[in-house]
Amino acid sequence: MGALTLFLRPSLVTSFYLAALAPLLFVLANMSGDLGMLLFIVGAVGFFLHGGMIGLYSIVPYLYPSHIRATGTGWAIGMSRFGAVVGPYMAGVLLDAGWTPQDLFTLYVVPVLAASVCAFALYWLHMRHAR
16 A cells, blocks of 8 residues: 555545455455355455555544644544444444344445445545645
8 A cells, every 4th residue: 555655645544445455344244155266255355454444544644724733633543543432332232133144244335335436526626725
């Protein structure tokens, strides 16, 4: 990902990583059988998931003016940690309510696609204002 951001804006690369993650999550939700393919898909999910999260961290500082950049970045990271706590709790609530793991992985596609669209919108806004 770092090498790609030498040539492309981080928001565009992040959008790509998250867009690639969404169908992989859907495939993972509906897989059965072949252990080798399962391991490959899980590895690809990890690759694009972590790349997307790192990309989001690299975008955040550019969203704030310099005089509040550290505070804005700190809040963004804090909110991501909040999500890291609430997310597994909500997954447990949904599993307890009768959802299957397949349902959860399918549900995860929605916020991943939303994040991809938001990252692309940041790229598009930057390119529009750069003219």
